[in-house]
Amino acid sequence: MKRAIILGSCILVWLTVVECSYSQSSLRIYGYGDLIFRDVFEREFPNTATIDEPKTFSLLRTHFLVSATPINRWRMFVNLRFKNAADLTEGRLKGEIELFEGWFQYTHSRAFNVRGGRFLSPFGYFNEIHVASPAYNTVVLPLMFEDDFIRTAGGTIIPPNSNLQVFGDHRRGHFKIGYSLYIGNGTAPDEIAQANRDNLNFDVNDNKGTGFRLALDPTDNLGGGLSLYSEKGVFNVVPQMQLRADTDGDGVPDTPIVPVPLPQEVEEERKTVGLDFRFTPGDFELRGEFIKSFIDITGADYDKTFYFVNLNYTFEERFTPYFELNVYRDPTHFVFRSELRRFTLGAAFRPNGFVTLKAEFHNHTFGDVDEGEDFAQFVTRQPASNFKSFQMFWTGVSFFFN
Amino acid sequence: MTSILLALLFIQLTLAIGPAAGQVAIIVNKEAAVRDITKDELKSVYFGELQQWKDGDEIVLTDRKDNDVIAMKFYDDFLGRNQRKVRKLWLRKVLRGEIRPPESFNTDGGIIKFVAENKEAIGFVSAASVKNSVRVLSVNGKNPGNRAYELK
Numbered sequence: 437m438k439r440a441i442i443l444g445s446c447i448l449v450w451l452t453v454v455e456c457s458y459s460q461s462s463l464r465i466y467g468y469g470d471l472i473f474r475d476v477f478e479r480e481f482p483n484t485a486t487i488d489e490p491k492t493f494s495l496l497r498t499h500f501l502v503s504a505t506p507i508n509r510w511r512m513f514v515n516l517r518f519k520n521a522a523d524l525t526e527g528r529l530k531g532e533i534e535l536f537e538g539w540f541q542y543t544h545s546r547a548f549n550v551r552g553g554r555f556l557s558p559f560g561y562f563n564e565i566h567v568a569s570p571a572y573n574t575v576v577l578p579l580m581f582e583d584d585f586i587r588t589a590g591g592t593i594i595p596p597n598s599n600l601q602v603f604g605d606h607r608r609g610h611f612k613i614g615y616s617l618y619i620g621n622g623t624a625p626d627e628i629a630q631a632n633r634d635n636l637n638f639d640v641n642d643n644k645g646t647g648f649r650l651a652l653d654p655t656d657n658l659g660g661g662l663s664l665y666s667e668k669g670v671f672n673v674v675p676q677m678q679l680r681a682d683t684d685g686d687g688v689p690d691t692p693i694v695p696v697p698l699p700q701e702v703e704e705e706r707k708t709v710g711l712d713f714r715f716t717p718g719d720f721e722l723r724g725e726f727i728k729s730f731i732d733i734t735g736a737d738y739d740k741t742f743y744f745v746n747l748n749y750t751f752e753e754r755f756t757p758y759f760e761l762n763v764y765r766d767p768t769h770f771v772f773r774s775e776l777r778r779f780t781l782g783a784a785f786r787p788n789g790f791v792t793l794k795a796e797f798h799n800h801t802f803g804d805v806d807e808g809e810d811f812a813q814f815v816t817r818q819p820a821s822n823f824k825s826f827q828m829f830w831t832g833v834s835f836f837f838n
Numbered sequence: 839m840t841s842i843l844l845a846l847l848f849i850q851l852t853l854a855i856g857p858a859a860g861q862v863a864i865i866v867n868k869e870a871a872v873r874d875i876t877k878d879e880l881k882s883v884y885f886g887e888l889q890q891w892k893d894g895d896e897i898v899l900t901d902r903k904d905n906d907v908i909a910m911k912f913y914d915d916f917l918g919r920n921q922r923k924v925r926k927l928w929l930r931k932v933l934r935g936e937i938r939p940p941e942s943f944n945t946d947g948g949i950i951k952f953v954a955e956n957k958e959a960i961g962f963v964s965a966a967s968v969k970n971s972v973r974v975l976s977v978n979g980k981n982p983g984n985r986a987y988e989l990k
Contacts, residue, residue: 462896501933509894513935543889570933571930753921838939
């Protein structure tokens, strides 16, 4: 009996301690996901007939987020991503949990904050909402921030591995000015390989990045930013995107649509400048971003340009039709023939604060094969794509849970 | 005589409901160190930019589930941004880990109870429903009932 009382008391004390620590740390768990349906319903090739692709229905992403304030002025944040990934060695899908973000932040004041850990570089508007699909109107985020696109096109984003950021802002009336200083440790081309790790299992690599961002909001409905970044190191770049080529039983493409060259490790220096803006008069919203990367690879210089604009209008706080234009120019990208343009027309409906239903039509067109001397040189080494254009229809449900 | 009594009753009721009727009160916990808040500070707090009280405690936001008259007065008229836009802003910040999700309530009573129990919380309710369990902040140095009080 005595033992039971002691045990009961212990449990009570333990529960109290747990409850106290839970309450004091302001621990919150929440998250979001995207359920999508995709139909590629027309592909046009210059030398073959139109080819249909199977319709696709999948859970695009699921994220669980944990936010805590263990002690005053300190914030901790963890963003776990759950996904299905193709295991090519075993020829099956396997579940993966990835630490997408994980950082600590110390807030001294509004004007001075320090954040360290794994997080996306504070580069422009779309890095800010990169993980925030429920907060954005379209089913598919702008091209540059799709995983495949970053991987294959090289992107302009320092890998969110080990970063340090100092940032803050100052507001006076409607006017707000903010700054961000950033140092990124980068990632070795093969971050998992032991060859890239020292005795203490640290990822040792020469890839380093520094950046600066200045944000200005002259009024509540007008704002923008200027970002400057510099990266240097060895990058693992797949020089083109594999776009679901039809394959035979052995996994070998049986159409000449998309040849798949091996990833290349290239040493390069990259300087990037970005401009972003938002203008929200009444229920209209206009957002956009322009990014240009100047890339210096030994023996070759070229630049990549990306921009998008999104115009939308919200009726009765629920229904939002939108138009978006994405343009990506890359002289080394032979599938895109140096340029990809994506026009998007769609609408989003929010029945409540937790769910957004979306549907959109995409039309992709590609650059002229004759454009660009660099590209012409490139295709002498690699087979060219036969893509001319294709259209896609997407529907999606973004859900936020709290 | 009856009409005089009725008139007195009407005046008394008017005075009782009085200046606070239809006004919005900003409330915090009684232990909170703050007594006055400016319009700019309130904007910063509700736009997720100012996240800590002066003593370093994290500010815990509360919100109303329905976009009722009080919410419209607070968001549209006072902060200059409607509730949907503010919620969209929150969602973006919440998903990036910048702020914790605000606590939502159906009624003034729910907000008042939560604020009374949480030292870091702030909320806005109808001034007529305020109880002694919470502290009403003056806004730009003016209290609800004052002619120059802006949240009405």
